[in-house]
Amino acid sequence: MAETFATPRSAAAQGAAGTRPILSVRQIEKVYGNRDSITHAINDISFDVMPGEFVGIMGPSGSGKTTLLNCVATIDTVTSGHILVDGRDITSLRARALSRFRRDDLGFIFQDSNLLDTLTGFENIALALTIKGERPASVRARVEQTAAALGVSEVLGKRPCQMSGGQRQRVAAARAMVADPKLVLADEPTGALDSRSASVILDTLSMMNGRLGATIMMVTHDSFAASFASRILFIKDGAVFNEILRGGLSRAEFFGRIMEVVTFLGGDVRDAG
Numbered sequence: 209m210a211e212t213f214a215t216p217r218s219a220a221a222q223g224a225a226g227t228r229p230i231l232s233v234r235q236i237e238k239v240y241g242n243r244d245s246i247t248h249a250i251n252d253i254s255f256d257v258m259p260g261e262f263v264g265i266m267g268p269s270g271s272g273k274t275t276l277l278n279c280v281a282t283i284d285t286v287t288s289g290h291i292l293v294d295g296r297d298i299t300s301l302r303a304r305a306l307s308r309f310r311r312d313d314l315g316f317i318f319q320d321s322n323l324l325d326t327l328t329g330f331e332n333i334a335l336a337l338t339i340k341g342e343r344p345a346s347v348r349a350r351v352e353q354t355a356a357a358l359g360v361s362e363v364l365g366k367r368p369c370q371m372s373g374g375q376r377q378r379v380a381a382a383r384a385m386v387a388d389p390k391l392v393l394a395d396e397p398t399g400a401l402d403s404r405s406a407s408v409i410l411d412t413l414s415m416m417n418g419r420l421g422a423t424i425m426m427v428t429h430d431s432f433a434a435s436f437a438s439r440i441l442f443i444k445d446g447a448v449f450n451e452i453l454r455g456g457l458s459r460a461e462f463f464g465r466i467m468e469v470v471t472f473l474g475g476d477v478r479d480a481g
């Protein structure tokens with residue numbers, strides 16, 4: 209029997225109708241400061257991300273992109289509204305449940321890879337599994353499998369200072385993926401890389417999304433980086449200003465569409481994002 213599901217238009221357009229969103233952001237607001245100096249970093253943002261989507265978040269500097277990502281990451285708290293991950297409201301979790309949520313359900317990739325300098329690539333990738341108390345044999349198998357998928361097997365014995373910037377970011381991607389998180393959050397993952405290494409990490413994110421099935425939300429200023437996503441949300445003044453879908457477009461065509469919105473928002477590729 210056919211069922212009707214209340215899926216957002218964009219997700220339905222991608223053929224995801226019938227699947228529960230992995231992320232639901234519901235009317236969130238974030239206010240910083242006090243009565244003397246108030247900043248409305250987020251005014252009213254709502255959207256869904258379906259399993260297997262790769263969503264890019266773009267917008268001018270100060271529009272609220274990082275605040276949004278940090279609220280989803282539970283690094284920051286919302287002033288009002290709700291954020292549901294796989295149907296569970298994460299805005300009301302207590303400290304212990306929060307750290308378990310971050311460890312088990314989220315993967316992070318930051319601009320600077322944030323690897324621990326004193327640990328090898330293997331140990332950095334393994335950390336989340338080790339903390340969880342997984343058996344060493346299973347940790348080894350999962351780390352080696354993930355490293356092979358992300359092309360960093362040869363640096364597993366090296367420390368971050370002995371790796372290239374691109375290798376460090378791919379190790380960070382492996383670390384984000386190894387525990388099979390529900391959602392991978394990336395904040396300007398190519399920001400500190402040269403264009404060749406940036407392309408490699410973007411191909412890696414595409415592969416994580418396409419072949420490994422990772423759901424990714426990525427904040428970026430860069431239209432080229434954004435063109436690897438399947439959907440872009442444009443944020444302006446703390447609200448969703450526009451949304452575009454890649455659909456059947458080639459990456460180059462999607463890049464063109466993104467540039468049109470960026471131009472409309474008023475600025476160049478790098479600083480209007």
Ligand SMILES: Nc1ncnc2c1ncn2[C@@H]1O[C@H](COP(=O)(O)OP(=O)(O)OP(=O)(O)O)[C@@H](O)[C@H]1O
Nearest residue numbers: 240241247249267268269270271272273274275276
């Ligand atoms: N801890 C804070 N205290 C006060 N205001 C803040 C804080 N963090 C961010 N803001 C303000 O909230 C607004 C949104 O900031 P946010 O960092 O989310 O923007 P962004 O879109 O990520 O910008 P950028 O692209 O420059 O990184 C800005 O006006 C910023 O000054």
